[in-house]
Amino acid sequence: MLKFPAPLRPGDRIGVTSPSAGVHGGEADRIDFCVTWLREAGFDVVVGNQMDGTGITAGPAADRAAELTAMLCDPAIRCVIPPWGGETAIDLLDLLDWDALAAAEPTWLVGFSDLSTILVPLTTRLGWATVHGDNLADTPYEVPEGLLSWLDVAAGVGPHVQHDSGVIADWWRFEEDVRATSWKPGGEGHWTLHGAESLHLTGRLIGGCVETMCNIAGTPYGDVAAFGREHASDGLIVYVEAAGDEAATICRNLHGLRLAGWFDHARAVLVGRTHAPDHPQLTQREAVLDALGRLGIPIVFDVEIGHVPPHLPLVNGALATVTVGADSREIRQLLR
Template sequence: MSSTPRFPRPLRPGDRIGVTSPSAGVAGAATQRIEFCVDWLRQRGYDVVVGECMDGTGLTSAPAEQRAAELTRMLADPDIHCVVPPWGGETAIDLVDLIDYDALAGAEPTWLVGYSDLSTVLLPITTRLGWATLHGDNLADTPYAVPDGLLHWLDLASGDGPFVQRDSGVVTDWWRFEEDPRATEWKQVGTSRWEVEGGGSLDVSGRLIGGCTETIGHLAGTPYGDVRAWAETLDGPTVVYLESCEEDAVNTCRFLHAMRLAGWFDRAEALLVGSTRAPDHPDLKQREAVLDAVGRLDLPIVWDLEIGHVPPHLPLVNGALARVVVDGDVREITQTLA
């Protein structure tokens, strides 16, 4: 039996957005930034509610059971139409088996938005529940203006699509909270272009799935990261996207081999790889790590998309039907939420 992912309804003015920290909380100079981001959403007509799991004095915002319960409650609440964390963290993996999937299965889908450690939660919400999830800015980055070619995550969450995004051509960076907690313009620090491995062109389509390599890589081979089983329910292929935050190339290589062995790429038409500042190993570069694990699959690879820890951010919807075209001066991805 094939299935189509379930898409949350588009956000509307006046809708309620829940803020909770499934991983790291908020403290110190970051507090002023998050307060500004909440106000930024409210000024755009959204009713923002902030949960109790926001404490930033430790590794996580609260015990795993409490974080899972608050996330489940927000996602199941019919009055909340979107949930977004302040940012990622380190150990969201500790709550993936504590989420009440049975309760959520009986609820209407809610947008869950974010990246980095939140990828660890986005993945099972899509693969186990069939809900589309949105790999885009966390709350702390939400006020940043979007460069030409890209869309804001709110554009995807509030629109009907199709959504076309093109290579922005820029590499940016954040303003430190101590410098400007109200920043809305990225620092431009360089240029970049999407590139097909080996040259040539590419035109592929499939359902999107992916996230941060060093967080979701630990889910490969578990019931919470069974991409192969999820892909087998689809009527068509997948397009996998991955990005690395900070692990050196050897660990990137290990994660990707684990994903390969768990069947993550069995139905993939292409692999999209985000730009990274993660370090190379003396004997292995980041690109070589990807090729070591995936190169043997004869799978097209597109490098340097804006999909992770090197901003700006190109939001992708897990479960969306995507067409990726890289041909001459055309570098674009079109997402259809159907």
């Protein structure tokens, strides 16, 4: 059974911890600014102890797992968000106290990139809805017309309606502007549809970063096939996005997800924009089609859900309706 955390309101407490990469040097100025920004928006923000950015992770896996578990189980904390992603959040999955989490009321967990490694298991194992959206470092950026912030999405059951923004942006480097709230202009781009003339369908959302999802597929922490069977009456809308691996690697990883049953109950696939490199003989789009084209279901390319900002927040577990036609490119989410 799916469980949606209570709507997030100003005055609620937000916990900041680093399940993966921590904060070091000049990065700390950006995170300090983002914490202040959330406080000025009316939230009570507490920052954990697992924030050290001098190594590849913010601390020993057991310590990171304990702090994340404690924050997610603390009834006073209504949302947890990391500063950003990282590389090896997978090392704490079997160290989280899953029994304690199962007994707790659900808490919002928000983020993307390496945090996908934790978002998906919380949804597939516990039924907790989780938000694939901005990390803390991105949260102060202004939201382009047509999109919503993750704060808006977590604030109520919806329907939360978002449209193709047409915007491709970029981050400001911290040394350029540590207090940036407007995206660096990057260009224009739009969703494109493969496998159908138009699209209008509904399903439960699940997905994340390809490079992290491929490592938990087929394990108890990434059993999307079982999640799909559980929600077979609704069907799934699976979303994927490539962080930075070249196209041949992404192709292999997507085949791995397919063989692990990730798309067995999928009615459509959403694919995020990427700046990840092509292979000399295979583009990123061709990599997706090589692995997923044989599914015979619609694929929507170039959605704002990945490592190319801005970000369109998606709620794992939400009932979503995707519409793509001549005059409409829209996703509508109901948190129920």
